[in-house]
Amino acid sequence: MMMWINILLIPVIAFIAIVVGLLYAGIDRVLAARMQERVGPPLTQPFLDVYKLLIKQNIIPGKSVKWLFNSMPVVCLASTLIILFYLPFGGFDPLLGDNGDLILVLYLLIVPALAMVIAGLSSGSPYASVGAQRKMIMMMSYEFPLAITVVSIAWLLTTSEIPDPFSLQAVTGNPVWGLVGPLGLLGLILQLLVLLFVTPGELGRIPFDVSEASQEIAGGVLVEYSGRNLALFYLANAVKAVVFVSVIIALFFPYGLGVTGWAGILADSLLFFIKLFLLLFVGSTFIRVAMSRFRITQVVYVYWIPSVLVSLTGLLLMLVDTLL
Numbered sequence: 001m002m003m004w005i006n007i008l009l010i011p012v013i014a015f016i017a018i019v020v021g022l023l024y025a026g027i028d029r030v031l032a033a034r035m036q037e038r039v040g041p042p043l044t045q046p047f048l049d050v051y052k053l054l055i056k057q058n059i060i061p062g063k064s065v066k067w068l069f070n071s072m073p074v075v076c077l078a079s080t081l082i083i084l085f086y087l088p089f090g091g092f093d094p095l096l097g098d099n100g101d102l103i104l105v106l107y108l109l110i111v112p113a114l115a116m117v118i119a120g121l122s123s124g125s126p127y128a129s130v131g132a133q134r135k136m137i138m139m140m141s142y143e144f145p146l147a148i149t150v151v152s153i154a155w156l157l158t159t160s161e162i163p164d165p166f167s168l169q170a171v172t173g174n175p176v177w178g179l180v181g182p183l184g185l186l187g188l189i190l191q192l193l194v195l196l197f198v199t200p201g202e203l204g205r206i207p208f209d210v211s212e213a214s215q216e217i218a219g220g221v222l223v224e225y226s227g228r229n230l231a232l233f234y235l236a237n238a239v240k241a242v243v244f245v246s247v248i249i250a251l252f253f254p255y256g257l258g259v260t261g262w263a264g265i266l267a268d269s270l271l272f273f274i275k276l277f278l279l280l281f282v283g284s285t286f287i288r289v290a291m292s293r294f295r296i297t298q299v300v301y302v303y304w305i306p307s308v309l310v311s312l313t314g315l316l317l318m319l320v321d322t323l324l
């Protein structure tokens with residue numbers, strides 16, 4: 001019975017994630033415009049963009065590898081949605097329960113980026129090839145501090161004698177803030193800041209949009225995409241924002257209001273989406289308004305040197321905290 005319920009919930013959760021992702025994209029554009037003293041587009045602009053792309057002609061370049069060119073947008077969106085089924089979403093437990101853990105989520109987060117890399121290389125465009133190479137370099141850069149943070153959380157659960165430390169159920173059932181002292185608290189704050197800084201890199205937002213950079217490489221990996229294929233990439237990027245911040249919520253802010261009944265379910269769902277939008281504002285909107293685009297060499301430096309050092313410092317503080 002539960003299997004059939006889960007199957008029925010899959011399209012519901014996918015639809016909600018897409019709507020929430022597009023809604024945030026609209027809020028992001030409005031807030032960014034206001035912060036830059038512009039009028040900006042309407043809140044519904046991302047929905048209008050997707051509709052426009054879906055009804056436009058889907059052009060396939062003559063020099064492209066057609067089956068890869070057409071399949072990668074589907075792979076990108078599908079793999080992004082699959083991650084969501086392993087995460088607590090909207091105040092509810094993961095749809096796939098304990099079938100996945102943090103290691104699986106880290107692996108799955110790589111798939112949408114790889115799909116974009118393959119899409120760019122298969123299009124036959126030199127601009128897309130440059131964008132794909134940049135995307136691959138950027139992915140290898142931000143994965144290191146991200147992995148350090150996840151391992152730090154799992155190590156903290158291990159030292160607290162909590163079984164199955166890489167399990168999402170173990171992480172959400174034992175909030176990390178209650179497992180540390182003052183030094184450990186500072187270490188966790190550093191880990192959280194690193195994850196927030198990784199967020200625009202994962203989403204390809206300014207200052208880490210070097211793989212698309214319209215002024216330099218005319219759109220990069222997506223330069224040859226149009227119509228339905230471009231709409232699928234647009235939707236995948238919107239959903240990935242929801243997915244990645246859901247990971248941060250699961251790691252650092254898995255709290256509910258503790259109210260029972262339908263009122264408690266609605267309150268926890270509302271609290272989840274408030275946390276989602278606040279973290280997206282700090283980790284995406286604020287950073288992209290406050291900074292300009294990095295060069296690809298700067299991206300590598302920022303993620304491999306300062307971000308890794310901050311992550312390791314946070315881990316060291318957590319280690320010292322457990323020894324005191």
